[in-house]
Amino acid sequence: MSIQHALQRPEGMPQGAALRDFLVANYERLRQRLARRLGCQDLAADCLHDTWLRLGELGVAQAVQAPEAYVFRMACNAAVDQLRANRHARQGGEIELDQLIDPAPGPELISESRSRLQAVDRAMQRLPRRHRCVLVALRIDEMTRHEVASRYGLSLRSVDTALQQALSYCAQDSGQPVLAGPSTSRRPLR
Secondary structure, X not given: OOHHHHHOOOOOOOHHHHHHHHHHHOHHHHHHHHHHHHOOHHHHHHHHHHHHHHHHXXXXXXXXXXXXXXXXXXXHHHHHHHHHHOOOOOOOOOOOHHHXXXXXXXXXXXXXXXXXXXXXXXXHHOOOHHHHHHHHHHHHOOOOHHHHHHXXXXXXXXXXXXXXHHHHHHHHHHOOOXXXXXXXXXXXXX
């Protein structure tokens, strides 16, 4: 099965099911690649089985751009999980756990982060123009409060209020916590 074919899924078919189909169609190649990485055929087969099960529970909102990389990364993460669980049972000479751990975010975290970012972006698009401009100037363009006040003809207090309202609205609308901004309570954005 080609990668392009794997990306074409029937309308309404969950992405996890399409990735499961990709894993089944490319099982032998993935198992060999994983076995080379892990140094153990049995562990590779177990990890691919765990990955197949995890894909059934997966709720990926977007189409996966690189299904082979996604599935392989999930299998490597499954190997790390298995090795951690069996750490005390392992004997010397086997795979070192530190060799398998990839510090980069995994596919599940990447997908979740993209969904959160899209939710915040949609919330920002619904902000009134002044609030959006103040938020972008302060948090993205990294301008000072004085620069923003001067640029938009606002007082510092108005800049603070617009920022607080914009942050609160985006947090509430996207379901994300406010991680920075003025902490005083202000009138909510309507």
